Amino acid sequence: MDDRTKVRPLSLKDISGITLNALGGIAAGIYIAERGHLWLAALPIMAGCFVALCIVGNAAKS
Numbered sequence: 001m002d003d004r005t006k007v008r009p010l011s012l013k014d015i016s017g018i019t020l021n022a023l024g025g026i027a028a029g030i031y032i033a034e035r036g037h038l039w040l041a042a043l044p045i046m047a048g049c050f051v052a053l054c055i056v057g058n059a060a061k062s
Contacts, residue, residue, distance in 0.1 A: 014059040021051040 010018075025048015033041035 008059070010056070010059050014055055017055045018052040021048045021055065024048050025051075 025044045025046070028044035028048070029041040032044065
């Protein structure tokens with residue numbers, strides 16, 4: 001079996017990074033939405049979830 005096809009389980013460091021990035025993006029989105037800019041609120045939420053997905057992809061790759 002090739003080493004590139006092996007997937008390692010997520011560590012606690014990976015899980016905490018995913019959680020902090022996603023929650024940070026959601027919190028920033030809620031703050032912006034409360035200020036009245038609903039169309040801007042999606043940007044930090046998407047960015048936080050994108051970084052969380054990058055952490056998952058990077059962890060699964062290594």
